[in-house]
Structures are given as structure tokens and as C-alpha cells.
Amino acid sequence: MAHGIEAIDWNMPWLQPWRARGQPLAERVAKGDSCAQALNILAQGMPDCPVRFVPQSDLPPGQAYEAFIFQTQQVPTRDGLHDFFNGLCWLHFPQTKLRLNQLQAAQIAHSGIAPVRGPARDALTVFDENAALLHAPDALWDALVRKDWRTLFGPLRPLWKETYLQLFGHALLEKLVHPRTAMTAHVYRVQTSAGMQGGWDRWLGAHLQADALAGKPFAHLPVLGVPSWWPANEQAGFYDDVSVFRPPPPAPA
Numbered sequence: 001m002a003h004g005i006e007a008i009d010w011n012m013p014w015l016q017p018w019r020a021r022g023q024p025l026a027e028r029v030a031k032g033d034s035c036a037q038a039l040n041i042l043a044q045g046m047p048d049c050p051v052r053f054v055p056q057s058d059l060p061p062g063q064a065y066e067a068f069i070f071q072t073q074q075v076p077t078r079d080g081l082h083d084f085f086n087g088l089c090w091l092h093f094p095q096t097k098l099r100l101n102q103l104q105a106a107q108i109a110h111s112g113i114a115p116v117r118g119p120a121r122d123a124l125t126v127f128d129e130n131a132a133l134l135h136a137p138d139a140l141w142d143a144l145v146r147k148d149w150r151t152l153f154g155p156l157r158p159l160w161k162e163t164y165l166q167l168f169g170h171a172l173l174e175k176l177v178h179p180r181t182a183m184t185a186h187v188y189r190v191q192t193s194a195g196m197q198g199g200w201d202r203w204l205g206a207h208l209q210a211d212a213l214a215g216k217p218f219a220h221l222p223v224l225g226v227p228s229w230w231p232a233n234e235q236a237g238f239y240d241d242v243s244v245f246r247p248p249p250p251a252p253a
Contacts, residue, residue: 003080005029007177013229014167014176022088029084036077039087046091050098053077053087070105081177085170093168095205100128103210123213130169132185132221133200135193137162144187144219147248149239153225160227164193166200167223179224181232182244186218 005026010019021042028038036053043049051073059068059076069075075090077083090097107121134141140159143152167173167185175183192203222244224230232238239245 003029003035003084004177005081005084008081009177012176012179013226014223015173017166018088018092018173021091025084025088029079034077035079035084035087039077039091042091046094049091049094051075051090051094053090056083064108066101066104067108069101081174082170085173089168089170089173093201093204095201096168096208097128099205099208100124103208103213107210119214120210123216124210126186126218127188127208127213128169129171130186131167131218132172132187132223133166133168133190133204134187134219135164135190135200141189141219144221147220147246149225149245153227153233153239157227165226172223176223179230181222181224181241183224184220184222184244187221188218 008015008022008026010023010026015022025038025042028041029035033041034055036055039053043052051069052075054074054076056076056078058074059065065076075087077087104121104124107118107124111118111121134144136144137159140152140156140163143156165187167176168188169185172183172185190200190203191207192199225233225239225245227233
């Protein structure tokens, strides 16, 4: 069974960076491979992939998921959209995913598993699950941080052609299989354009730090507002929905 994977529309603009590997992966799952089996087959041709994928049942009861990956270089993988996209992200961003795992494991080793993750582990999880990566001109980034939607998608709209945006979070990719206007990414600004995806992976793998992420260096972006990503955002009034394109909080008195 494909476990919802058959619902993925690989023509969606945000899936174009993922399609070359993702579509063959989905086809293998549709033919009966488990997600772990299909991911391992693709990973065989990728010497830089630092992990293997194993069934979720290989995770010992009571052991933390991130600690298990760190100790064994094996990723417990269920059949379904969530772990499908997580595995696909390991194939595309191996150094970034490895770095996130190392930082999570260090936090677990230091503080153990608590009912509340704490700011560093929470930020690492937000990045892993819901981040989008952005390389953009300063004016566009500044408007995004300010939640100045009218400027961002009005006068600055032409600057989106000079911008590269890639969704990273596997939970975000899962949700967008059935897109809704309110779906929002935590945007992390990448400071290098070198090699785009491959160069970004090396840069993130070298630069991500738990303390810096704990400071919440994210901007919030309703994904379907990105020009050319959703036909409806060409229509007048699309950005007027304040339940989605929320105004910034008022300045302190």
C-alpha cells in the first residue's frame, strides 16, 4: 500500500527540487516496497548519505528516536507521508540532517528527555519539521520579517524572481500534499547561494548551532502566498485575509 503517497502531485512548484528523486521513490513504494526499502535502494547510489533506513520496529522501546539515530546511523521509518518526506530530506540534505541529529543528541545527552523540550530542542524540531530555506535580497527579507505583506507581495513582487526558496521541513511537505492557504513555514535565511541545494547543505551542516536556533531566527511565511506557487494569489484580495496574513504585533508603548 502507498499509505497516502499516491496523493502527491509532483507538479506542484514547491516539489520541483524534490521530484527527481521523490517521484521514483514514490513509484517504488506504490509497487509494494516499504518506505525504508525504497529509501535504501536510492541511498545505495549516494555515498554521502550517512544513514540507513530501518523499520520503526527496530527502535527499542523507551529509547529516544534522535539518540538511536546518533548511536546507530539508522533512521526508524514508518510507511506513510511523514517518514517518506523525512527520508527524502535525508537524501537531499544529508549534512544538514546529520547536523540536526547531532545537535538533538547533544541536547538529550545533556538534559535527558523531559515533558517539555526546552528552547533549543524545540527550535531544532521546528527547523526539522517546518523550515523553509530562503536566499533573497535584503529588502524582501526585511519585509518578510516585518510581516509587511502589502510591500512583500506588492511593490517587491518582482524581487521574488531573484529569490530562491526551498521547503525543507518534512511535516510541512506532508501537510502540503493537501494544500490550504493557512499553511505557514518557518523561514530560515541561508547566507550563501553557492551551489544552491548542494552548497546550502554543506553551509547548513557547518553553521547550524543549537543556541542560535533557540533565539528563533525564523520569519513566518504562508506558503501559498509565494508568487507563481498558487494561482489564487494572483487575484485581488488574496492577501487581505488577516487570519492568514497576520499583521505584526503592535510596537511596545
